[in-house]
Amino acid sequence: AVGPKGIFRVIERSEQWSVGELEPEDFGAIRELSMNPIGDRIISAFFSPGKETVDFASFVRILAHFHPTETSRSRDGVQPEPANSRTRKLKFAFQLYDQDRDGKISREELLQVLRTMLEMQVTEEQLQSIAERAIQEADLDQDDAISFDEFRKVRGVDLIRDQIDNWEY
Amino acid sequence: LSSLSLFFNPFDNLVCILLGISLTVWFTLLLVFIIVPAIFGVSFGIRRLYMKTLLKLFEWATLRIERGAKENNHHLYKPYSNAIIAREPTSLEEEIKEIRRSGSNRDLDSAPEFEMSDIFYFARRGVESIMDDEVTKRFSAEELESWNLLTRSNNNFHYISLRLTVLWGLGLLIRYGFLLPLRVTLAFTGVGLLVFLTCLIGLLPSGRLKNFLSEKVHLMCYRICVRALTAIITYHNSENKPKNGGICVANHTSPIDVIILASDGCYAMVGQIHGGLMGVIQRSMVKACPHIWFERSEVKDRHLVAKRLSDHVEDKTKLPILIFPEGTCINNTSVMMFKKGSFDIGATVYPVAIKYDPRFGDAFWNSSKFGMVNYLLRMMSSWAIVCSVWYLPPMSREADEDAVQFANRVKAAIARQGGLVDLLWDGGLKRGKVKDTFKEEQQKLYSKMLVGTPEDRSRS
Numbered sequence: 001a002v003g004p005k006g007i008f009r010v011i012e013r014s015e016q017w018s019v020g021e022l023e024p025e026d027f028g029a030i031r032e033l034s035m036n037p038i039g040d041r042i043i044s045a046f047f048s049p050g051k052e053t054v055d056f057a058s059f060v061r062i063l064a065h066f067h068p069t070e071t072s073r074s075r076d077g078v079q080p081e082p083a084n085s086r087t088r089k090l091k092f093a094f095q096l097y098d099q100d101r102d103g104k105i106s107r108e109e110l111l112q113v114l115r116t117m118l119e120m121q122v123t124e125e126q127l128q129s130i131a132e133r134a135i136q137e138a139d140l141d142q143d144d145a146i147s148f149d150e151f152r153k154v155r156g157v158d159l160i161r162d163q164i165d166n167w168e169y
Numbered sequence: 170l171s172s173l174s175l176f177f178n179p180f181d182n183l184v185c186i187l188l189g190i191s192l193t194v195w196f197t198l199l200l201v202f203i204i205v206p207a208i209f210g211v212s213f214g215i216r217r218l219y220m221k222t223l224l225k226l227f228e229w230a231t232l233r234i235e236r237g238a239k240e241n242n243h244h245l246y247k248p249y250s251n252a253i254i255a256r257e258p259t260s261l262e263e264e265i266k267e268i269r270r271s272g273s274n275r276d277l278d279s280a281p282e283f284e285m286s287d288i289f290y291f292a293r294r295g296v297e298s299i300m301d302d303e304v305t306k307r308f309s310a311e312e313l314e315s316w317n318l319l320t321r322s323n324n325n326f327h328y329i330s331l332r333l334t335v336l337w338g339l340g341l342l343i344r345y346g347f348l349l350p351l352r353v354t355l356a357f358t359g360v361g362l363l364v365f366l367t368c369l370i371g372l373l374p375s376g377r378l379k380n381f382l383s384e385k386v387h388l389m390c391y392r393i394c395v396r397a398l399t400a401i402i403t404y405h406n407s408e409n410k411p412k413n414g415g416i417c418v419a420n421h422t423s424p425i426d427v428i429i430l431a432s433d434g435c436y437a438m439v440g441q442i443h444g445g446l447m448g449v450i451q452r453s454m455v456k457a458c459p460h461i462w463f464e465r466s467e468v469k470d471r472h473l474v475a476k477r478l479s480d481h482v483e484d485k486t487k488l489p490i491l492i493f494p495e496g497t498c499i500n501n502t503s504v505m506m507f508k509k510g511s512f513d514i515g516a517t518v519y520p521v522a523i524k525y526d527p528r529f530g531d532a533f534w535n536s537s538k539f540g541m542v543n544y545l546l547r548m549m550s551s552w553a554i555v556c557s558v559w560y561l562p563p564m565s566r567e568a569d570e571d572a573v574q575f576a577n578r579v580k581a582a583i584a585r586q587g588g589l590v591d592l593l594w595d596g597g598l599k600r601g602k603v604k605d606t607f608k609e610e611q612q613k614l615y616s617k618m619l620v621g622t623p624e625d626r627s628r629s
């Protein structure tokens with residue numbers, strides 16, 4: 001969880017980078033992130049579209065998604081949704097697919113994700129067939145793209161209850 | 170007015186006399202207890218006594234903090250222990266299966282196919298690494314479990330008790346008011362003597378006398394510098410000390426490493442020529458005995474560097490070379506990848522492990538955070554620098570290994586002896602970026618899970 005130890009580390013990190021704002025290159029020093037096939041996408045999740053830097057407050061706000069969801073909290077319709085709600089986490093994952101932020105995962109976007117996760121290890125035909133199958137299973141309104149609502153209902157995503165609720169770094 | 174001046178004059182005289190006396194006493198004490206033993210290489214044991222006293226004090230202070238925290242129900246920030254920091258590596262396959270298992274109750278023994286939820290695994294790992302990754306941990310100072318009365322090393326410092334605060338204040342006074350000036354004086358003395366005497370020796374013709382004197386002078390000045398830092402060093406296995414024609418290889422935590430090693434033996438230093446005070450010292454040192462200094466332009470030329478090193482090593486009258494293969498300062502909890510250059514030359518390698526005791530003061534130099542002067546001031550205002558040096562038995566490159574394997578073997582030996590973690594990573598990463606080949610590994614693992622290996626596919 002983003003508890004005292006976590007925040008301390010984050011602050012140390014930002015001091016280490018010793019700038020008021022982060023750029024995408026700053027994340028490059030994190031070895032495990034560079035080894036992660038979707039590392040670049042995770043990094044761009046921190047930056048608003050069109051912006052090239054992220055300030056500390058926004059940085060922390062995004063990390064706050066990863067605090068465990070408090071399922072016992074009573075739902076008050078008036079309060080804004082907390083950063084770590086299940087929906088927000090799903091949205092974060094959705095946006096890893098939907099890079100142009102148009103609210104839908106197109107076939108091409110899906111292919112791109114598959115390509116980065118699998119790169120040279122599979123053939124183009126295999127990639128196409130994997131993507132085809134995934135879209136067919138998820139695309140309920142037959143518009144050849146996966147919207148956020150459809151994403152939530154995808155088998156596997158809809159029931160990842162425990163995983164997401166306890167999702168913490 | 171004249172009566173007033175009469176009143177002040179004797180008083181003035183008295184103050185001057187007192188000042189004169191105290192200065193003389195001060196310098197005599199300095200000479201007798203510190204400089205003379207440094208010249209002869211003996212020790213009164215004052216520093217060890219000092220160390221024992223400090224330890225007892227720290228224990229008391231830590232107990233007080235813990236007791237105080239319990240009383241006030243403060244949440245004590247407990248840093249992770251000294252044990253190996255690596256997480257339990259779970260395989261990619263296991264974790265993804267875990268994610269899928271929680272999502273559906275499909276039979277997972279059948280061939281797993283891509284699921285959109287798989288991305289959660291990669292996302293979580295990615296963010297985990299942003300929060301906390303293995304390599305960057307090595308570059309921040311080690312976090313202590315006990316408190317050594319230096320606020321800079323403690324995150325729990327808030328008001329616990331009057332006694333503790335008084336003690337801390339007293340400590341501050343002693344360190345900055347007494348120890349720091351003393352040490353700065355010693356440091357200047359040591360460095361000044363080094364420059365002056367080596368220049369003198371440089372005037373002598375080459376021969377046994379010159380080498381002998383040079384050795385004595387170097388040792389003496391380094392010993393004074395050791396006392397200037399109040400460094401309490403324990404040398405182990407001195408029978409393995411590096412000999413002429415060899416290369417001494419050690420792990421690197423701070424620029425002080427040089428002083429620590431050079432006060433126990435004579436080495437030829439390797440490095441880039443700097444400007445300023447450092448440059449003056451370097452230039453005068455090389456007058457007395459051959460060190461290997463490179464101009465900035467020469468440093469990039471690997472062949473030139475290798476040639477000069479191997480020329481030096483072949484001449485058996487020259488001193489063993491001292492090299493820090495990590496290339497940068499690491500925080501003394503682990504050993505990073507050794508650069509292979511020095512292992513390529515074919516000389517005997519004498520590994521040395523240096524481990525600092527962090528209870529007394531953190532010797533790690535985070536060069537991206539502090540400049541050199543800032544760092545030295547911090548060192549000189551700490552309580553003491555306590556470290557252990559192990560001389561490991563000499564190693565040579567075997568017929569069937571290449572330079573990299575040899576370097577790793579030496580690194581493993583040093584890490585094992587010093588109780589440090591052996592990390593297979595490049596110290597240059599503190600500032601640089603990662604190569605793409607490592608991303609491929611993750612991709613291979615994932616694709617293996619989904620579509621099998623190329624061999625499987627070609628078979629089907």
